Amino acid sequence: xxxxxxxxxxxxxxxxxxxxxxxxxxxxxxxxxxxxxxxxxxxxxxxxxxxxxxxxxxxxxxxxxxxxxxxxxxxxxxxxxxxxxxxxxxxxxxxxxxxxxxxxxxxxxxxxxxxxxxxxxxxxxxxxxxxxxxxxxxxxxxxxxxxxxxxxxxxxxxxxxxxxxxxxxxxxxxxxxxxxxxxxxxxxxxxxxxxxxxxxxxxxxxxxxxxxxxxxxx
Amino acid sequence: xxxxxxxxxxxxxxxxxxxxxxxxxxxxxxxxxxxxxxxxxxxxxxxxxxxxxxxxxxxxxxxxxxxxxxxxxxxxxxxxxxxxxxxxxxxxxxxxxxxxxxxxxxxxxxxxxxxxxxxxxxxxxxxxxxxxxxxxxxxxxxxxxxxxxxxxxxxxxxxxxxxxxxxxxxxxxxxxxxxxxxxxxxxxxxxxxxxxxxxxxxxxxxxxxxxxxxxxxxxxxxxxxxxxxxxxxxxxxxxxxxxxxxxxxxxxxxxxxxxxxxxxxxxxxxxxxxxxxxxxxxxxxxxxxxxxxxxxxxxxxxxxxxxxxxxxxxxxxxxxxxxxxxxxxxxxxxxxxxxxxxxxxxxxxxxxxxxxxxxxxxxxxxxxxxxxxxxxxxxxxxxxxxxxxxxxxxxxxxxxxxxxxxxxxxxxxxxxxxxxxxxxxxxxxxxxxxxxxxxxxxxxxxxxxxxxxxxxxxxxxxxxxxxxxxxxxxxxxxxxxxxxxxxxxxxxxxxxxxxxxxxxxxxxxxxxxxxxxxxxxxxxxxxxxxxxxxxxxxxxxxxxxxxxxxxxxxxxxxxxxxxxxxxxxxxxxxxxxxxxxxxxxxxxxxxxxxxxxxxxxxxxxxxxxxxxxxxxxxxxxxxxxxxxxxxxxxxxxxxxxxxxxxxxxxxxxxxxxxxxxxxxxxxxxxxxxxxxxxxxxxxxxxxxxxxxxxxxxxxxxxxxxxxxxxxxxxxxxxxxxxxxxxxxxxxxxxxxxxxxxxxxxxxxx
Numbered sequence: 001x002x003x004x005x006x007x008x009x010x011x012x013x014x015x016x017x018x019x020x021x022x023x024x025x026x027x028x029x030x031x032x033x034x035x036x037x038x039x040x041x042x043x044x045x046x047x048x049x050x051x052x053x054x055x056x057x058x059x060x061x062x063x064x065x066x067x068x069x070x071x072x073x074x075x076x077x078x079x080x081x082x083x084x085x086x087x088x089x090x091x092x093x094x095x096x097x098x099x100x101x102x103x104x105x106x107x108x109x110x111x112x113x114x115x116x117x118x119x120x121x122x123x124x125x126x127x128x129x130x131x132x133x134x135x136x137x138x139x140x141x142x143x144x145x146x147x148x149x150x151x152x153x154x155x156x157x158x159x160x161x162x163x164x165x166x167x168x169x170x171x172x173x174x175x176x177x178x179x180x181x182x183x184x185x186x187x188x189x190x191x192x193x194x195x196x197x198x199x200x201x202x203x204x205x206x207x208x209x210x211x212x213x214x215x216x217x218x
Numbered sequence: 219x220x221x222x223x224x225x226x227x228x229x230x231x232x233x234x235x236x237x238x239x240x241x242x243x244x245x246x247x248x249x250x251x252x253x254x255x256x257x258x259x260x261x262x263x264x265x266x267x268x269x270x271x272x273x274x275x276x277x278x279x280x281x282x283x284x285x286x287x288x289x290x291x292x293x294x295x296x297x298x299x300x301x302x303x304x305x306x307x308x309x310x311x312x313x314x315x316x317x318x319x320x321x322x323x324x325x326x327x328x329x330x331x332x333x334x335x336x337x338x339x340x341x342x343x344x345x346x347x348x349x350x351x352x353x354x355x356x357x358x359x360x361x362x363x364x365x366x367x368x369x370x371x372x373x374x375x376x377x378x379x380x381x382x383x384x385x386x387x388x389x390x391x392x393x394x395x396x397x398x399x400x401x402x403x404x405x406x407x408x409x410x411x412x413x414x415x416x417x418x419x420x421x422x423x424x425x426x427x428x429x430x431x432x433x434x435x436x437x438x439x440x441x442x443x444x445x446x447x448x449x450x451x452x453x454x455x456x457x458x459x460x461x462x463x464x465x466x467x468x469x470x471x472x473x474x475x476x477x478x479x480x481x482x483x484x485x486x487x488x489x490x491x492x493x494x495x496x497x498x499x500x501x502x503x504x505x506x507x508x509x510x511x512x513x514x515x516x517x518x519x520x521x522x523x524x525x526x527x528x529x530x531x532x533x534x535x536x537x538x539x540x541x542x543x544x545x546x547x548x549x550x551x552x553x554x555x556x557x558x559x560x561x562x563x564x565x566x567x568x569x570x571x572x573x574x575x576x577x578x579x580x581x582x583x584x585x586x587x588x589x590x591x592x593x594x595x596x597x598x599x600x601x602x603x604x605x606x607x608x609x610x611x612x613x614x615x616x617x618x619x620x621x622x623x624x625x626x627x628x629x630x631x632x633x634x635x636x637x638x639x640x641x642x643x644x645x646x647x648x649x650x651x652x653x654x655x656x657x658x659x660x661x662x663x664x665x666x667x668x669x670x671x672x673x674x675x676x677x678x679x680x681x682x683x684x685x686x687x688x689x690x691x692x693x694x695x696x697x698x699x700x701x702x703x704x705x706x707x708x709x710x711x712x713x714x715x716x717x718x719x720x721x722x723x724x725x726x727x728x729x730x731x732x733x734x735x736x737x738x739x740x741x742x743x744x745x746x747x748x749x750x751x752x753x754x755x756x757x758x759x760x761x762x763x764x765x766x767x768x769x770x771x772x773x774x775x776x777x778x779x780x781x782x783x784x785x786x787x788x789x790x791x792x793x794x795x796x797x798x799x800x801x802x803x804x805x806x807x808x809x810x811x812x813x814x815x816x817x818x819x820x821x822x823x824x825x826x827x828x829x830x831x832x833x834x835x836x837x838x839x840x841x842x843x844x845x846x847x848x849x850x851x852x853x854x855x856x857x858x859x860x861x862x863x864x865x866x867x868x869x870x871x872x873x874x875x876x877x878x879x880x881x882x883x884x885x886x887x888x889x890x891x892x893x894x895x896x897x898x899x900x901x902x903x904x905x906x907x908x909x910x911x912x913x914x915x916x917x918x919x920x921x922x923x924x925x926x927x928x929x930x931x932x933x934x935x936x937x938x939x940x941x942x943x944x945x946x947x948x949x950x951x952x953x954x955x956x957x958x959x960x961x962x963x964x965x966x967x
Contacts, residue, residue, distance in 0.1 A: 012663065046479075108657055198795065
């Protein structure tokens, strides 16, 4: 669990990791050390105040200089919201996240469809399964050039899609993508806010954390 | 840089004229300062006194009334010992303590809605942080002019985006609040921000500069010319430097939530390291207020080097530095041998920090500027301020208002007309679906939000293992208070108390934000005195102490004041949030019971306001004893697990409450109205709630109800896809939802 200055959902993601049965380890943005973790999560928030562009400064932090090669070598990495933006800025994932179509921050419980149940973070789901997870972002509209979008669709790298309307103008209703190897996943919605029916709309989000734990233990 | 006005120079030039009137001081107040100092004040001292003795900082017109909150305070074991009534910390059990407060940011939010509202959130968060607590949630009580007025289209979206920008970026869930509209707020919107924070009992911090030799450290943002209300007056009238742009800066501060987030984490690490002797946030009156209050509450003396304050504009002089309201700053008192450790924690969080002075035992607050003394005052003389008992007189129009009885208004004659009235209410801006606003706020962050808007109260989990939590609600009703400020304030208190109770929590403590017109208007002062008396009496009757609050005067356009609008916040403790009650019906079947007594009470009601644009008569009669019994029943029923929903009755009465419960749970209901249909549907009698009783628990609930002596009548059942009032009218949930949802998006895009 990487904490940047301005990370906000690190505590929530750590709770989700615990609920899934794994042990969360805190990583500080200024450390060049991944502490031997089996998987990494870049949580939501406003790293470095989202100055310049969301995620644009975080990609230069010391921890990212370790994380990027580790991810290219196969370490499972999940970026949620601002974490997704950082992964795109760091070119671990294709495309970019832009201002919502309505130009307003949007918090909403949404129905999502799992398109790819093979990635390191979605193995616990079935392809086509519908889940309910909150979205909360101001710059969540996924954008990529037509060629990239076609490649993503063709290679099954669209992991999650909005299933009931498009809340922010994302291209092809894309809510999450993965890299070609399937170990790096970026999600705009927040599965860590859907870990029980008490504090979230469902417990559907736990599957992302359970997926990677199962992979690590396998 | 022009040479500063020093203490020595002030002594040598006793007759030099000073711009005290432009800074808002009266001739008598200026005379008091001169007598206290035995000379004329320096420019810096004048700046300091003018902001410290402003209504905003000194409470000079309200203090004599606010004393009642302490004098009439009910005995409460929940208030932690040693805490004054202005900085209340509440014991919620299991070693946890909670502090909460509301503050107004009305005027800045009208001038510059986005930044005005944003810095309102930032300011109240630092208040809570300065108590030693981690801020865990915010709420906002908002009031605007008519929803369709062009200026509301400027102010409301800006305010909402400002709260969204600052609160979301700070990582604090926004768990509720209020949104209302009335022409009286057209030139003077109300933006009241609440923050709640949590700590362990032993983590409480004090705002006192104790221990001679201890270092005074200013940390956070640099100090700039923003928010210097009167400094341009100072500059042009007496102190030179009026040339160039430095004299023409906006008086609204600009917020940086990222810096505030770092400041929060930095402070909490400083506290846990035991590095802080005393701490104060910088809000209104900035460095002037923080140094004066720390010194006055501590050993009594302080030496401050104003030239050591890190500036973002090198042209600032002592008066501007003292008055600046630059955001995201804190001031701490630190033992000298811990100062390096303190500074290194700040460095870790990229928070700028500077040692600007020391605590002394001189009994004087002394400030220097490049070696020359520019301030030398007894700190309590500035911190205590004048006290006024302003004339108060019941307004001449109160009798005519009271005589304008809503009974004379034409009522809906049949079911079809009542149906139309209910839809008009649900589609009115004040009662419509607020998602357009609340969807812009993050309610999920921190992962402990159990209930948030549109529930009656917000509910936050404090402890994962035990389920301990806190509930919060704010309420105010300017129309009721306009008709009768004493009763209206008790009704606001009753509603907030009830909104906490319907979650299953036990109400514990009260905070308030008292929004009024000019205290120099005797009719307004009467409203204020009546409201404070009503609140103090109400809190005594309910057994919940006032732990703090805020007064906002001068809310008026020209000579026309806003409706008196005390906004009351109530905090409750929930023993186990897993047993919380929420407002939505279904999906399982249940019997619907209406709790409390219904009388024909339409004065100040939503029905009179929305359907007839009418304000007159008497507001509903508060029944504090009934509220207390109802709250006891709801807590017991939540614990027993016999209810599947509970919803408070307020604006729009039973009809609106049932519609809201249907919409929230996406489940209909069939209800048979007891008694006169119109009164049953739309009256706003206090002390009422609807509950959905689990079928197998009807007897158990009846027994609880009798034991708590709460009247109740079964009025129908949960189920179906329509809101059905048998024999009167039916509305399908689709139509209900469409009417409820469309209003705010149609108005604000």
